[in-house]
Amino acid sequence: MINRSRNYRIxxxxxxxxxxxxxxASAGSSNASRAITESPSAMIxxxxxxxxxxxxxxxxxxxxxxxxxxxxxxxxxxxxxxxxALVKLDPSLRVLxxxxxxxxxxxxxxxxxxxxxxxxxxSLTSLIDADLLHQEGITGWGVTIAVLDTGxxxxxxxxxxxxxxxxxxxxxxxxxxEGSHAGTADKSGHGTHVTSxxxxxxxxxxxxxxxxxxxxxxxxxxxxxxxxxxxxxxxIRGIDWAVANKNLYGIRVLNLSFSAxxxxxxxxxxxxxxxxxxxxxxxxxxxxxxxxxxxxxTVGVPGNVPYIITVGAMSDNFTPDDRTDDILASFSSxxxxxxxxxxxxxxxxxxxxxxSMQRKVKIAKQHPDFHDGGSYFTMSGTSQATxxxxxxxxxxxxxxxxLTPDDVKCRLMASARPAVNDQGALAYSIFQQGAGxxxxxxxxxxxxAGCANQGLEIDLDLAGIEHYAGLARxxxxxxxxxxxxxxxxxxxxxxxxxxxxxxxxxxxxxxxxxxxxxIxxxxxxxxxxxxxxxxxxxxxxxxxxxxxxxxxxxx
Numbered sequence: 001m002i003n004r005s006r007n008y009r010i011x012x013x014x015x016x017x018x019x020x021x022x023x024x025a026s027a028g029s030s031n032a033s034r035a036i037t038e039s040p041s042a043m044i045x046x047x048x049x050x051x052x053x054x055x056x057x058x059x060x061x062x063x064x065x066x067x068x069x070x071x072x073x074x075x076x077x078x079x080x081x082x083x084x085a086l087v088k089l090d091p092s093l094r095v096l097x098x099x100x101x102x103x104x105x106x107x108x109x110x111x112x113x114x115x116x117x118x119x120x121x122x123s124l125t126s127l128i129d130a131d132l133l134h135q136e137g138i139t140g141w142g143v144t145i146a147v148l149d150t151g152x153x154x155x156x157x158x159x160x161x162x163x164x165x166x167x168x169x170x171x172x173x174x175x176x177x178e179g180s181h182a183g184t185a186d187k188s189g190h191g192t193h194v195t196s197x198x199x200x201x202x203x204x205x206x207x208x209x210x211x212x213x214x215x216x217x218x219x220x221x222x223x224x225x226x227x228x229x230x231x232x233x234x235x236i237r238g239i240d241w242a243v244a245n246k247n248l249y250g251i252r253v254l255n256l257s258f259s260a261x262x263x264x265x266x267x268x269x270x271x272x273x274x275x276x277x278x279x280x281x282x283x284x285x286x287x288x289x290x291x292x293x294x295x296x297x298t299v300g301v302p303g304n305v306p307y308i309i310t311v312g313a314m315s316d317n318f319t320p321d322d323r324t325d326d327i328l329a330s331f332s333s334x335x336x337x338x339x340x341x342x343x344x345x346x347x348x349x350x351x352x353x354x355x356s357m358q359r360k361v362k363i364a365k366q367h368p369d370f371h372d373g374g375s376y377f378t379m380s381g382t383s384q385a386t387x388x389x390x391x392x393x394x395x396x397x398x399x400x401x402x403l404t405p406d407d408v409k410c411r412l413m414a415s416a417r418p419a420v421n422d423q424g425a426l427a428y429s430i431f432q433q434g435a436g437x438x439x440x441x442x443x444x445x446x447x448x449a450g451c452a453n454q455g456l457e458i459d460l461d462l463a464g465i466e467h468y469a470g471l472a473r474x475x476x477x478x479x480x481x482x483x484x485x486x487x488x489x490x491x492x493x494x495x496x497x498x499x500x501x502x503x504x505x506x507x508x509x510x511x512x513x514x515x516x517x518x519i520x521x522x523x524x525x526x527x528x529x530x531x532x533x534x535x536x537x538x539x540x541x542x543x544x545x546x547x548x549x550x551x552x553x554x555x
Contacts, residue, residue: 038079042098044233044270045086046073053093060085066177066233070240071273075233096270099232099260123204123320124197124212127349128388129441131208133395138444140213140394142401144169145198145253146242146283147390148235149191151222153358155375157202158195161215167199169249174223174238188224189361194257194383195220196356198391210354212391212440213398219249232271239274243281252397254283255390257383259290259300259333266304266339267467275302280458284397284405286311286390288382289344290333291552296431296480298333299343306341306468307453309393309409313350313385314437315555326437328419328428331552332382335431336480341470345409345434346416348392350385351555352378370554380554392440399444410452415442431472431480 042065047053050069057064057074060082066075075098078086083095125131133139139162152158154168161167172179186192199218200211221238242254256275266272279285285308290300293312303310313329316322329351335343357364357377364371370378393408403411418436419427426433460466471483 038081040077040079040082042231042233043076043078043083044068044073044096044098044236045076045078046071046094046096046270047090047092048072050074056086056090056093060089062086066237068233068236068240068270068274070243070277071236071270073236073270075231075237123206123316124210124349124353124388125208125440126206127316127320127323128212128392128437129439130212130392130395132441133399133444134209134214138395138399139209140199140216140391141398142217142250143213143252143394143397144217144219144250145213145255145390145394146219146221146249146251147191147195147198147255147257148174148221148223148238148242149186149194149255149257150188150224151186151191152195152218152220153186153192153356155192155356155358157200157210157356158192158218160201161217162201162209163215167215167217169217169219170245171220172222172238172241172245174221174234174241175225177237179241186222186358187361189357189363189377190257190383191220191222191224192361193355193357193363193377193379194255194387197353197384197387198255198394200356212388213394216391216394217250219245219251236271236274239271239278243278243283246281246283251283253390253393254278254285255387256285256287256302257381257386259288259292259303259382262301262304262338265467266301266306266337267461267464269301272302272305273462275305276307276458276462279305279307279405280462282405284393284408285309286386286393288386289313289335291331291381291383293332293334294328294330294432296334297336297338299335299337300333303333303343304337304339304341306337306339306456306470307405307458309346309389309412310344310434311350311382311386311389312344312347312432312434313380313382314347314433315351315380316349317555318352326419327555328432329380329382329552329555331380331555332385332432334429336470336472339467339469340472342430342434342472342482346389346412346438347433347436348385348388348438350382350388351380353380353384353388354378355384378554380552389438392438392443395440396444406452407449410450411443411446411448412438414448414451415439415446429480430482 045053045057050067050072053074054064057076062082063077064074065077068074087093087095159166159168170179196211198212199214199216201214202210204210221242223234223238242251275285287303287308287310289303289310289312290298292298312332315327315329317325317327319325337343354376356375359371364377396408397403413435416436417439419433421427456468457466472480473483475481
């Protein structure tokens with residue numbers, strides 16, 4: 001258990017703390033200054049009981065905007081004086097500034113730099129051997145994936161499965177707190193694109209399905225608006241809704257294709273707390289590593305949660321029939337996490353993937369050269385790779401509905417195919433590729449168990465009794481390695497191998513209790529450039545936007 005009066009120093013080499021965000025107020029009348037000072041701000045107020053927190057917020061004159069039962073919190077509008085009164089009324093409350101979460105695409109100029117032309121035909125399912133499962137009738141039938149994103153257009157390949165059955169079971173708008181059984185819109189395009197990769201029921205030109213799990217049921221949780229903006233509170237409310245309705249709709253998988261810079265230890269972040277609660281409830285949570293690679297320690301929130309499945313991206317290098325030249329995408333974020341866990345656990349196709357997108361939506365308008373003029377758009381990112389793994393998880397759960405989230409994670413890792421060189425050694429570090437590239441067929445028929453999240457107790461973690469650290473260390477030469485294991489340095493010339501044997505199982509993914517008295521020896525003290533004091537005061541911490549679709553060039 002961590003002592004919150006103690007300072008822990010961890011560094012990326014670049015300080016992520018917001019600098020100068022508070023600024024200085026301009027000189028002016030005292031009345032104008034007071035009016036500005038007393039303007040309400042969006043906050044997240046966390047306590048031990050939601051109803052009690054609501055009463056206290058109302059008692060000081062604040063306005064409750066969100067009920068976030070999954071983390072025993074509410075979203076609220078509070079002025080500075082109300083904030084001060086609330087803390088005075090109950091010093092045990094945790095009051096955090098809410099965050100702006102955005103989906104704005106960055107980079108690129110709308111001019112295609114890839115190796116098009118792009119055709120309405122996808123080799124995605126054959127790249128990961130999902131097509132072999134489809135031939136055996138394993139198509140995701142009976143499994144529901146909840147997609148927390150910008151929404152999804154109800155076009156036929158998404159709205160209906162391969163049998164023509166309507167399969168969007170529910171729609172929930174986390175921003176307005178409204179749900180329906182009607183179709184949904186997606187003015188960004190991102191949510192539709194990732195959903196189509198996991199669920200498109202239309203056959204491609206070779207007779208295979210375009211989607212990894214073409215018969216899966218779908219839930220749309222819209223947490224981002226037309227211009228791609230949302231808040232921490234909206235995202236948490238969306239996760240809360242998924243957990244509350246998981247039995248009603250059979251939600252087994254939650255897809256989170258977004259990433260934000262870490263602002264505290266994984267257990268202190270309120271979004272991460274909601275994600276951990278979802279995993280504990282029995283939902284397989286799949287999150288993107290982020291698009292801020294290739295430097296180490298760039299995996300974002302919520303991908304830095306040790307329990308869940310975090311996904312990086314690889315590319316077929318525009319030669320889908322030749323797997324010997326496949327590459328790790330240069331943008332794919334790399335571990336370890338600040339708490340020394342290996343992330344991502346797995347990589348999946350995330351380069352120049354063809355997915356559904358209407359021409360009139362924001363992303364397609366910004367990058368028209370990547371649209372085929374019909375219904376498809378080519379896009380790269382760990383968001384897309386995450387959707388692929390969510391689809392694979394659905395196939396696994398159809399094949400064996402008894403699997404727990406830990407089982408799914410274990411079998412995904414055990415069946416992955418790492419990149420190895422001519423000598424049979426790893427060609428990419430495990431901090432880059434995790435266990436390797438996903439293989440749907442082997443994952444669905446794997447029987448291994450007990451190889452994920454060993455040494456971690458999620459109930460104790462969420463209760464604040466114990467927190468955990470991984471086995472990554474930093475050597476004197478600046479290279480990361482695994483305690484008592486080799487460093488797995490990059491080597492030229494490799495193939496994605498199905499014959500690689502992980503010695504000692506996946507001990508590098510295990511954890512141990514984070515102790516108040518623990519001295520980070522063996523090079524764990526990355527440097528003194530990154531300071532989180534007293535669990536991090538979130539006054540400036542949520543001003544860094546999370547991004548669902550940071551634009552990256554096609555790879």
